[in-house]
Amino acid sequence: MKQLERALQGLITKDPTVVNENANKDSNTFSTMRDLTAGVVSKSYALEHLLPKRVAEAHKNGDIHFHDLDYHPFQPLTNCCLIDAKSMLQHGFEIGNANVTSPKSIQTATAQLVQIIANVSSSQYGGCTVDRVDELLSTYARHNETHHRTVAAQFVKDDAIETYVDQQVTKDIGDAIESLEYEINTLYTSNGQTPFVTLGFGLGTDPLSRKIQQAILRTRIKGLGKTRMTAIFPKLVFSIKKGVNFSENDPNYDIKQLALECSTKRMYPDVLNYEALVNILGDFKAPMGCRSFLQAWRDAEGHFENNGRCNLGVVTLNLPRIAIESNGDKLAFWQIFHERMDVLHEALLYRLERVLQATPENAPILYKSGAFKYKLQHNEPVSDVFKHRRATVSMGYIGLYEVATVFYGPEWETNPEAKAFTLDILKEMKDYQQKWTEDTDIWFSIYSTPSESLTDRFCRLDFEKFGAIPDITDKGYYTNSFHYDVRKAVTPFEKIDFEKDYPYYASGGFIHYCEYPKLNHNLKALEAVWDYAYDKVGYLGTNIPIDRCYDCGFEGDFDTTSKGYTCPHCGNSNPKTMDVVKRTCGYLGNPVQRPVIEGRQKEISARVKHMKAGQGHDRT
Numbered sequence: 001m002k003q004l005e006r007a008l009q010g011l012i013t014k015d016p017t018v019v020n021e022n023a024n025k026d027s028n029t030f031s032t033m034r035d036l037t038a039g040v041v042s043k044s045y046a047l048e049h050l051l052p053k054r055v056a057e058a059h060k061n062g063d064i065h066f067h068d069l070d071y072h073p074f075q076p077l078t079n080c081c082l083i084d085a086k087s088m089l090q091h092g093f094e095i096g097n098a099n100v101t102s103p104k105s106i107q108t109a110t111a112q113l114v115q116i117i118a119n120v121s122s123s124q125y126g127g128c129t130v131d132r133v134d135e136l137l138s139t140y141a142r143h144n145e146t147h148h149r150t151v152a153a154q155f156v157k158d159d160a161i162e163t164y165v166d167q168q169v170t171k172d173i174g175d176a177i178e179s180l181e182y183e184i185n186t187l188y189t190s191n192g193q194t195p196f197v198t199l200g201f202g203l204g205t206d207p208l209s210r211k212i213q214q215a216i217l218r219t220r221i222k223g224l225g226k227t228r229m230t231a232i233f234p235k236l237v238f239s240i241k242k243g244v245n246f247s248e249n250d251p252n253y254d255i256k257q258l259a260l261e262c263s264t265k266r267m268y269p270d271v272l273n274y275e276a277l278v279n280i281l282g283d284f285k286a287p288m289g290c291r292s293f294l295q296a297w298r299d300a301e302g303h304f305e306n307n308g309r310c311n312l313g314v315v316t317l318n319l320p321r322i323a324i325e326s327n328g329d330k331l332a333f334w335q336i337f338h339e340r341m342d343v344l345h346e347a348l349l350y351r352l353e354r355v356l357q358a359t360p361e362n363a364p365i366l367y368k369s370g371a372f373k374y375k376l377q378h379n380e381p382v383s384d385v386f387k388h389r390r391a392t393v394s395m396g397y398i399g400l401y402e403v404a405t406v407f408y409g410p411e412w413e414t415n416p417e418a419k420a421f422t423l424d425i426l427k428e429m430k431d432y433q434q435k436w437t438e439d440t441d442i443w444f445s446i447y448s449t450p451s452e453s454l455t456d457r458f459c460r461l462d463f464e465k466f467g468a469i470p471d472i473t474d475k476g477y478y479t480n481s482f483h484y485d486v487r488k489a490v491t492p493f494e495k496i497d498f499e500k501d502y503p504y505y506a507s508g509g510f511i512h513y514c515e516y517p518k519l520n521h522n523l524k525a526l527e528a529v530w531d532y533a534y535d536k537v538g539y540l541g542t543n544i545p546i547d548r549c550y551d552c553g554f555e556g557d558f559d560t561t562s563k564g565y566t567c568p569h570c571g572n573s574n575p576k577t578m579d580v581v582k583r584t585c586g587y588l589g590n591p592v593q594r595p596v597i598e599g600r601q602k603e604i605s606a607r608v609k610h611m612k613a614g615q616g617h618d619r620t
Contacts, residue, residue: 004044035193039070046074050354055347062461063340065316065454066347067396071125072313073350076358078366078391080126080288084308084373086136088116093369095119105147106172106212109140110180118187120371121195123363124310127235127289131200131307134216137176138208144172145208170211177215178222184233185224194233196587200272200286202239202259205251213255217262217269230546230581232588236262236269237286240534244274260523260530263542267581267588270511270541271530277538280507287539290450290586292509295443297390308373309390310366312355312442315347316396316449318458319425320478323406324466330407330421337425341432348393352442358382387441394447394508395429398454401479402472410471413484413498422482426505445508448481450585455480456599475606477599480585481510486607492516492529495610500536511586513541517613518556525611543583543607550577560605565592 047056050073051066059066071077092101095115103109113130120128130136148168152161189195201213216236224231238259245252259269278284282296285306292311299305317340326333360367360376367376372385385391400422404412412418429446436444451458455477468474479485482502484495492514503510512533519526526542533540545557549567551574558565558580565580566573575592582591582604589596596604 003047004041036070042071042074043069046072050074052346052350054343055350058340058343058347062318062321062458062465064318064344064347065396065457066351067314067316067449068125073354076355076362078124078126078355078358078363079311079313079394080128080292081120081124081310081366081372082129082131082285082288082294082307083116083120083371085113085116085130085133086307087373088370089113089136089140091370093365095365095369103140104143106137106141106144106176107179109137110176111183113137114180114183114187116365116371117184117195117197118189119365121189121197123366126292126311127196127198129198129200129286129288131286132203133199134201134209134212135204137173137212138204138206141169141173141208141212145169169208173208173211174215174219177212178219181219181231181234182224185231196235196289197233198235198237198286198289200237200239202252202255202272203241203244203274205244210252210255213252214258217255217258220266220268221262223266227548227550227579229579230266230588230590232581232590235290235587237272237539238269239272239274239284239286240530241274242534246531246534256527257523260526264519264523264526264544265546267542267544267546267583270513270539271533273534273536273538273540276533276535280503280538287509287511287586291511291539292392292394292447293445293507294392295389295445295507297443305373305390308371310372310385310392311445312386312391312393313348313351314394314396314447314449315344315351316398316447316451316454317341317344318399318462319397320399320402320406320458320472321462321465323403324462324469324472326406328407333407334428337428341429344395345432345436348395348436348444349440351393352440356381356383356386389437389441389443392443392445392508394445395433396447396449396509397426397429397506398449398451398458398481399478400425400482400502401485405471410485413488413490419498419501423501423505426482426502430505446506447509448502448506448511449509451478451480452585452600453597454478455585455603456597459599476602477606479603482506483512486515486603489608490610492610493532496529496533496536496540503538511539511541512537513543513583514610515543515607516545516611517609518545541583541586546581548579550579 046069058064089109090102100112103112145165148165152164156164184195187195201216220231223229240246244250245256274284281293283304287293288311294306294309297305322333322336322340325336360378366372367382374385404418404422408415408418433444433446459473459476459478463473466473482499484498495514499512547558548555549572551572552570554567554569559568572578578592580590580592581588584596
């Protein structure tokens with residue numbers, strides 16, 4: 001009870017470690033505070049009464065992190081998913097008190113899609129994705145095309161009909177996509193936040209899919225409202241494929257150029273490289289939310305299936321602590337590692353046990369209306385949706401940089417032996433992953449944890465336990481997953497070459513990104529990096545300075561400190577007259593409007609550019 005009282009007091013006093021844990025939640029609003037309050041109670045109850053004792057203690061002391069305790073296991077919620085929006089829109093669905101039929105226009109389709117996204121987001125705690133949304137919505141834009149052609153046949157001269165139809169359909173698509181963007185950003189889910197949704201697009205080559213891709217990018221470039229703020233959601237992921245949009249001779253190369261422009265102005269879209277992703281995962285798909293990926297899976301007929309599948313949650317291992325406790329002795333490291341993996345296994349098995357206790361009535365949009373593809377009856381077990389390795393549960397990790405620093409020093413990235421050691425850790429996790437998958441028939445995936453707040457929590461606990469250790473606990477944060485030390489000024493190509501091997505072992509979740517100066521007038525420099533990465537990494541983000549000062553008009557990189565942001569031109573530090581957008585981890589955040597936790601702020605402040613201003617690259 002004392003722990004619960006302390007946590008509630010932290011909410012009341014706005015303790016940053018409590019209210020800034022999720023950068024997508026504005027703790028000033030009633031709805032978010034209600035969610036945070038419920039989360040504090042749920043977390044306290046779970047730790048004291050639900051989690052296995054060994055797991056609860058390991059979480060409390062920082063050996064592992066049982067993610068999303070504010071939701072699960074108090075309720076048997078799932079984590080993230082790829083929504084089966086295609087079937088839902090095609091066949092209709094039930095939502096709330098309405099039985100919704102298939103839409104007859106793209107405007108209605110996007111309106112229905114937003115309602116699906118809102119309801120799915122309120123029925124789970126992680127992100128959701130609508131993949132290949134350009135191809136999905138082109139079906140409904142075709143209804144608009146048919147309608148306008150029918151009207152034109154009555155009122156427009158024959159030689160002008162196609163021009164008229166093209167203009168009207170283009171406007172309809174633009175209006176529909178703009179409405180979707182605004183509706184997402186004006187929604188609050190029952191979780192007290194904007195829906196954490198990702199849109200995947202880029203592979204459609206028919207005229208309507210092309211128009212939808214262009215509308216998505218142009219809407220994002222335009223920005224939100226009078227001040228043209230950068231939209232944080234939906235997260236955009238643009239698929240690049242040779243023969244579609246990679247080179248100048250490809251039919252959608254012009255849209256790749258628009259995607260490059262959008263990335264330099266709004267940071268999104270991130271890019272999915274088709275061939276590399278297939279090599280890593282077995283087939284192509286967008287991530288669920290910011291970085292969680294599903295393995296290739298075939299249905300009973302032998303067809304690849306991704307939409308309607310989900311992840312059941314994450315537990316993350318504190319790797320830096322194991323390295324610190326080993327005192328640089330690898331035999332000791334591996335002994336502790338295996339002991340902690342046993343605890344991690346118990347934690348993940350409990351996640352599975354709890355989520356299987358849900359009933360279809362708990363989340364009708366997921367289990368009964370088709371978001372998970374299946375339409376279960378009230379007495380059917382939800383395990384039907386997850387079994388035969390259709391769903392995943394994730395073994396997360398953090399801090400390979402800090403681990404290798406214990407054994408090889410802080411400049412280890414160019415040491416082949418050191419890198420091999422970090423890969424050996426993931427290989428060992430993969431051995432566990434394969435065995436646990438065989439034992440349960442649920443796919444255990446290895447997940448490069450985003451660590452939005454965990455970067456702070458693990459480091460803070462280890463600082464308290466071991467003191468200030470140079471380049472490890474003294475930084476105030478742990479490095480995400482397999483990433484190159486953010487303080488080092490390497491080139492984008494060097495960073496990509498260093499990181500490219502890791503996702504083959506940690507294919508359950510990953511992202512790479514590079515830091516750039518302003519590139520608005522140097523798209524070729526960014527394209528050179530995208531092209532270089534194409535067959536090397538599956539998922540690449542672009543971090544570019546897009547901060548804006550409304551006092552003096554400055555656009556670029558605000559001065560970043562461990563406490564906040566300041567316009568470098570006029571010194572403005574007023575949150576109401578600036579728009580600051582930073583990559584929080586796998587997704588973007590506005591740290592002025594919704595502050596991030598201290599450790600993440602320190603990590604953002606420590607980042608250096610991987611390309612100099614005015615520098616161009618031509619590397620193949």
